[in-house]
Amino acid sequence: MASLLYSKRIVSGLCAGLFGLLVVGIGGVFFTFALCSIVHLALIEYFRMAEFAGIKPATKTTLFACQILLITTYCDSQGFFGGDFASAVLALSGALICLWLLLQPVTGSISDIAASIFGLFYLGYLPSYWIRLRNLIDIDSLPLNELINNNSELFTPGLIITLVSCLMIVASDIGSYYFGRIFGKIPLTPISPSKTIEGAVLGIFCSIFIGILTSYILNLDFFGFLLSSLLGALVGLLAIVGDLIESMLKRDAGIKDSGNVLPGHGGIFDRIDSYIFTPSIVYYLIKIIIPIVN
Template sequence: MAAAPLEPAGTAPQASRAGRNLPAAIAVGVVLLGVFGASLWFRPEPFVALAIITMGAGLWELKQAFARRHLNLPFLPLAVGGAGMAVSAYAGGPEALLVAYVLTLAAVVLWRVLDGPGPQALRDAAASVFAATYVPFLGGFVVLLLGQADGAWRVALFILLAVANDTGGYIAGVLFGRHPLAPTVSPKKSWEGLAGSLVLAVVVGLGGTVLVLDLPLSTHWWLGVVLGVMTAVTATVGDLAESLLKRDLELKDMGSLLPGHGGVLDRVDSLLVTAPFVYLVLSVAASGTTA
């Protein structure tokens, strides 16, 4: 999530100008980066398992948050379906992910209708469809990246693009943030922060084109630029979308599992929206270089 704070100086010493406990946020971020990096190092299965755990935690946070609006998400079929989507994406590719997604939608709707019909069941079923799409289906595209050639490196590039987006946005927002990006949705984000996200994400995209994708920069510089710009834009959209959701639910954070970050969804909201686009760009690039 690209931070772009606009708060004046003089905030509490334990928090950053973005309202975070900065030492805790950095420590947790480093630990998470290390855990996911280690899971990619030897075999892909640990990363798939971590993806399933992350999806389950995100679904649980959504269940608790939606309960504030008297919406009941059937957690068990959502969690089982989410695990099925991750495994299907890794073992069978995009077609298998789509099949698992459709089966999950059918299961959660049927599960809720069997609890009792009526307008409330319709509202719960619609919320469940949203949850299945937002968390495990979009998250499944990260697992699809893992199934590509040099998949571990491609996932690493995806994660580094997200880190660059966050870091560039935070630094530029703190140092130069003056013009609000979406003041009614997320007052601490600025256009300067978005510019910082763009610059650092493009730098990482260019580096990934050479070091990860093993493509010459002279002819494929455009790929690095596309990856960087697309990451900054989609990550910002994902972050703002979750901010709108939290505003409607009257929540500051989706959870408190990750000190300095909030909940799991507060950490992965931008990643979920970005993953399908990175997968699409890298798939098109791979097909173009092998044609």
């Protein structure tokens, strides 16, 4: 039974990985549509967890708001509106969610409002940064523009950074899981007893290794090497934090998995929890921190 479950985990993981590689590689509207679908399914699982905990969130309103937020983020990245409309959608969505709960026959509680706004932020706003990251074209602060043809719409800095970030997360997840099983002795946190400090640390080192390998493949200078290594450490840490936050939510809801869509992995939320914090941090690292250092 255990070997069958493990086999299902491997197969579904490979299928999810190939699908992710495909949508990241294609980019554009297809990438945005895929992200919209993933976010929608993850939100449904999240709100089901909230209902298990006795909370009555603004489910339909938040689901709709998150889709609009992702679409406007894509439009902003393409310069369709000439402004930051996604930020306006985020603010208006928060107000709309509160208004919807206010107008219900039984007025929403603090928990209802908090769960709804958290869903908007955590599974709507934060994942939207994958769209911003994937659509980065010209990045003067990174040593990538000299290596690729910036006139190409297929091979851009955004594609490289998105792929590398995803590979770092995968390396962190796999490293934490397998090294934790082999060497793990000290529990990382009571929230997730199966995770160990040894597994987490070695998982982060796996992510750093992807950063070092990337700097070698792209023939980056010493600054690029340091940047790739730092990015690997940061992404590996954020992947673990995202995993632990979802574990905290599941424990509060009294469930083991958020769903059963992916055999051996659980639900969509279970599979993407490591990918939630990474894009926003990487995006602002590139847009703000690195130019300051340079």
